[in-house]
Amino acid sequence: MATAEAHTDSHAHDHDHEHKDSFITKYIFCQDHKVIAKQFLITGMFWAIIGGAFSAIFRMQLGFPDADLGWLQPLLGKWISADGKLDTEFYLALVTMHGTIMVFFVLTAGLSGTFSNFLIPLQIGARDMASGFMNMLSYWFFFLSSVIMFISLFLETGPASGGWVVYPPLSALPQAMSGSGLGMTLWLVAMVFFIVSSLLGGINYITTVINLRTRGMSMWKLPLTIWAFFLTAVIGVLSFPVLFAAALLLVFDRSFGTSFYLSEIYIGGEALPNLGGSPILYQHLFWFLGHPEVYIVLLPALGITSEIIATNSRKPIFGYKAMVISLLGITVLSFVVWAHHMFVTGMNPFLGSIFMFLTLIIAIPSAVKVFNYLTTLWRGNIIFTPAMLFSIGLVSVFISGGITGVFLGNSAIDIQLHDTYFVVAHFHLVMGSASFFGMVAGVYHWFPKMFGRMMDRKLGYIHFWFTFVGVYLVFFPMHYIGIAGFPRRYYSFTNFDAFSGFTDLNAFISVAALITFIAQFIFLFNFVYSIFRGKKAPANPWKSNTLEWTTPINPGHGNWPGEIPPVYRWPYDYSKPGAEDDFIPQNVPFSETMESNLPHENDEIALEKDIDELVVDETGEHHDQH
Amino acid sequence: MFGLYIFLAVFLILGILLMIFRISRLINVVKGSDEKRASTSNNVNAMLMIAFMVIGFGLAAWYSVTYFDLYDPPVASEHGELTDKLFWRTMWVTLLVVVVTHVLMFVFAYKYRYKEGQKALFYPHNNKLEYIWTLVPAVVLTWLVISGWMAWEDIMAPADKDAEQIEVLGYQFAWSIRYGGMDNNVGDYDYRLIDDVAGNPNGIDFTDKANFDDFLFQNLVIPKGKEILLKIRARDVLHSVFLPHFRVKMDAVPGMPTQFKFIVTKTTQEMRDELGDQEFNYELACTEICGESHFSMKKNVIVMELEDYYEWKAEQETFLSVNPEFMDKVPEELKELAVVTAGIDKQD
Numbered sequence: 001m002a003t004a005e006a007h008t009d010s011h012a013h014d015h016d017h018e019h020k021d022s023f024i025t026k027y028i029f030c031q032d033h034k035v036i037a038k039q040f041l042i043t044g045m046f047w048a049i050i051g052g053a054f055s056a057i058f059r060m061q062l063g064f065p066d067a068d069l070g071w072l073q074p075l076l077g078k079w080i081s082a083d084g085k086l087d088t089e090f091y092l093a094l095v096t097m098h099g100t101i102m103v104f105f106v107l108t109a110g111l112s113g114t115f116s117n118f119l120i121p122l123q124i125g126a127r128d129m130a131s132g133f134m135n136m137l138s139y140w141f142f143f144l145s146s147v148i149m150f151i152s153l154f155l156e157t158g159p160a161s162g163g164w165v166v167y168p169p170l171s172a173l174p175q176a177m178s179g180s181g182l183g184m185t186l187w188l189v190a191m192v193f194f195i196v197s198s199l200l201g202g203i204n205y206i207t208t209v210i211n212l213r214t215r216g217m218s219m220w221k222l223p224l225t226i227w228a229f230f231l232t233a234v235i236g237v238l239s240f241p242v243l244f245a246a247a248l249l250l251v252f253d254r255s256f257g258t259s260f261y262l263s264e265i266y267i268g269g270e271a272l273p274n275l276g277g278s279p280i281l282y283q284h285l286f287w288f289l290g291h292p293e294v295y296i297v298l299l300p301a302l303g304i305t306s307e308i309i310a311t312n313s314r315k316p317i318f319g320y321k322a323m324v325i326s327l328l329g330i331t332v333l334s335f336v337v338w339a340h341h342m343f344v345t346g347m348n349p350f351l352g353s354i355f356m357f358l359t360l361i362i363a364i365p366s367a368v369k370v371f372n373y374l375t376t377l378w379r380g381n382i383i384f385t386p387a388m389l390f391s392i393g394l395v396s397v398f399i400s401g402g403i404t405g406v407f408l409g410n411s412a413i414d415i416q417l418h419d420t421y422f423v424v425a426h427f428h429l430v431m432g433s434a435s436f437f438g439m440v441a442g443v444y445h446w447f448p449k450m451f452g453r454m455m456d457r458k459l460g461y462i463h464f465w466f467t468f469v470g471v472y473l474v475f476f477p478m479h480y481i482g483i484a485g486f487p488r489r490y491y492s493f494t495n496f497d498a499f500s501g502f503t504d505l506n507a508f509i510s511v512a513a514l515i516t517f518i519a520q521f522i523f524l525f526n527f528v529y530s531i532f533r534g535k536k537a538p539a540n541p542w543k544s545n546t547l548e549w550t551t552p553i554n555p556g557h558g559n560w561p562g563e564i565p566p567v568y569r570w571p572y573d574y575s576k577p578g579a580e581d582d583f584i585p586q587n588v589p590f591s592e593t594m595e596s597n598l599p600h601e602n603d604e605i606a607l608e609k610d611i612d613e614l615v616v617d618e619t620g621e622h623h624d625q626h
Numbered sequence: 627m628f629g630l631y632i633f634l635a636v637f638l639i640l641g642i643l644l645m646i647f648r649i650s651r652l653i654n655v656v657k658g659s660d661e662k663r664a665s666t667s668n669n670v671n672a673m674l675m676i677a678f679m680v681i682g683f684g685l686a687a688w689y690s691v692t693y694f695d696l697y698d699p700p701v702a703s704e705h706g707e708l709t710d711k712l713f714w715r716t717m718w719v720t721l722l723v724v725v726v727t728h729v730l731m732f733v734f735a736y737k738y739r740y741k742e743g744q745k746a747l748f749y750p751h752n753n754k755l756e757y758i759w760t761l762v763p764a765v766v767l768t769w770l771v772i773s774g775w776m777a778w779e780d781i782m783a784p785a786d787k788d789a790e791q792i793e794v795l796g797y798q799f800a801w802s803i804r805y806g807g808m809d810n811n812v813g814d815y816d817y818r819l820i821d822d823v824a825g826n827p828n829g830i831d832f833t834d835k836a837n838f839d840d841f842l843f844q845n846l847v848i849p850k851g852k853e854i855l856l857k858i859r860a861r862d863v864l865h866s867v868f869l870p871h872f873r874v875k876m877d878a879v880p881g882m883p884t885q886f887k888f889i890v891t892k893t894t895q896e897m898r899d900e901l902g903d904q905e906f907n908y909e910l911a912c913t914e915i916c917g918e919s920h921f922s923m924k925k926n927v928i929v930m931e932l933e934d935y936y937e938w939k940a941e942q943e944t945f946l947s948v949n950p951e952f953m954d955k956v957p958e959e960l961k962e963l964a965v966v967t968a969g970i971d972k973q974d
Contacts, residue, residue, distance in 0.1 A: 092918065170863040176917055263880060279881070322751070374730050378734050399723075412709050413716065415873055488913070
């Protein structure tokens, strides 16, 4: 029960000297988790614009294959041919980089990096991460990775273009496509640094949650955000090293003549000497990360929405323990479902059967989460803040995107749907849109804590409705195209009679995608404008229970000027019968709320003395004064 | 000049939007709506939720019904009919879930929107409910999984011994189709024997006598009503054999042969008549990204009645008789056999 408080009182004094920080230590090489979170957020937003712009370009190709794209020539140079056509290989490069950027640089780094960093210390009651220095390193490795990936966009041979999964042999052989040359090398180098960054961050999150909880903050009193971030970090720490191994072997195959993934290849008029390797091995290694990665981007979003939906429904989250158990279930199951990406890759069909069973089990905790969200809304007193709207939007896209997983996880049905637009629709809703909605909801909700000002509500509403309607107009029609069998990653469909339909629907999707993309600039404007000109935030703008709202409006390094408040209750005491207000923050002891206590809570009053008596001494050790 | 107009128009529009934004913020300050816990926007958002639900379901239902034939591809294989059945069964189950959950969500959002003086219900948990909605999905999923698993086992079971063997070899950016010939046995190959210049794209190994009667053909010709075993190979990067009308998909992997067996139920002509489109052709496509011309790896597929197929097959000239220079590669002791099996003597 005793939770360690590693930072000493002297640390709190540091806070007083903070004005001595130079610009560099305060904003660049900073060890304050809040600043690092903002660094991740802003870098993530930068990447989101690039990733989104890429999708806008290839959607123009898909929606209007006859259009003259010559006007993009100043930007894309030789990738636009003389007659205004997008280069076919650059199309693949755009698809590849869109996937890589969105999955890793926006939704992994931008989401986990921002909110795990920002919220873990604030919500568990810690002065900072367990290791501020490692945390800083985590951002700067990410930055280095970003720089390398960014440079690869400008290579003469183009960036990596073998799909975001970079399956060998295509990615291993520069003869196979020009993007598999230097572009692929830089992709691998960038990913290696990215993994280092993820691991440094993840280890820190785990350590911090385990060791630095404030007095009274037992695991069962953690907000669901923290549970989600904690389990996300566990998934990341266990699965990213496997991607590292996969990447390393690929580096060996590419540069040092090994044959881990290569065998019996004849390309460019010559037979290569490689024998005995297996491309399937790479797929296993890749998806051992690749599938948990889906949950690495999704769980934080689910955690954020749990918090936001409870707060803005003014109701406790329904089934807190069931929510935690389903998060745990998803965490464990996420490691044993990876091969459902490989039903028709030539993997042993028996394995296909096993993975079909395991995959469909994961639908159960997901369904439980959805039902719990719905019950939380039931008989609430719902306030539609922009964050709440995006959270409700998340639940919607999580349902409609997740449910198609029941088709794809069924190997017999997957034969037809694998690598079609049905898959594209599925993961863009359940993973892409859901995580993106969670991220945006988080920004709207915690902006007051990040910048001490409020974002504009009305712009938030406009942004939400454009985005919510937009993602459905973009991704819902893709189901039809997928059922019709249209394969992914096709530059155009005119070669096939079977895929020649839907030109109007494809044009429609592209227009919707462009509008949705442009609508994101409303958010960007709101974000930047509000940092400088937004209304000053009150201390607890959403009347929320969690600890971050007990800090000063603009918390300094160390978060709380005095002692860290102890915690007595769970974070979801909203609209408690008998209570005067419709929320009771976690740091209010039961002894002060006799009128609203439940019978078993009255018993805890006796224990509160123990929490109060835990005192932190100069060395940061806890001492029981009995 | 046109570009300048566009620039000016965008600039103007942005300017107007910015003005509107500033004015609305001032109005908010005057009305004090930011100070209120939930302004009128709260009701507007709640109503938009209902509008979104009604219009969204309406549009989806309208499109799904009106354009059903457009997105429901015709099926022409035995297992395809089964997997389609599973697909639609899953569709009805999941559709029910999507509709029910969404109606509940949007209706709750509307009905329980913030009202002054209203207090939310403190309802933290109900274990009975949790058990019910854990068990019900579990049972439904088990049913779906087991029916899918039984179909999968059948589809992936070993092929009949007398299944029609056809080799499909993917390479950048085309397919090469090889038939087993009269012995219905696609012979050995070695990737080191592949030679595009000399004309041996499949790397046929002529020390294997099963190869003497093999032949290549520019289209994939298959019989109706007989089991077909596609022996799938790739020689450079991953490809994937996709026969959309037969619900067949299997990756082609360099260094690891894969296979897929199926029975076609409709000939090309039958399908043309059924669709009322005499131009219709079955097609073979690639569904694994394989390079710049991934989107153009097409082969036409011709489905014949079984007897027509045998007739067609008997008419084909063997690879060796079309390319007699490869006789050099045949070992001395097999040359005589090769000449007879390949039908070279008939030509002379």
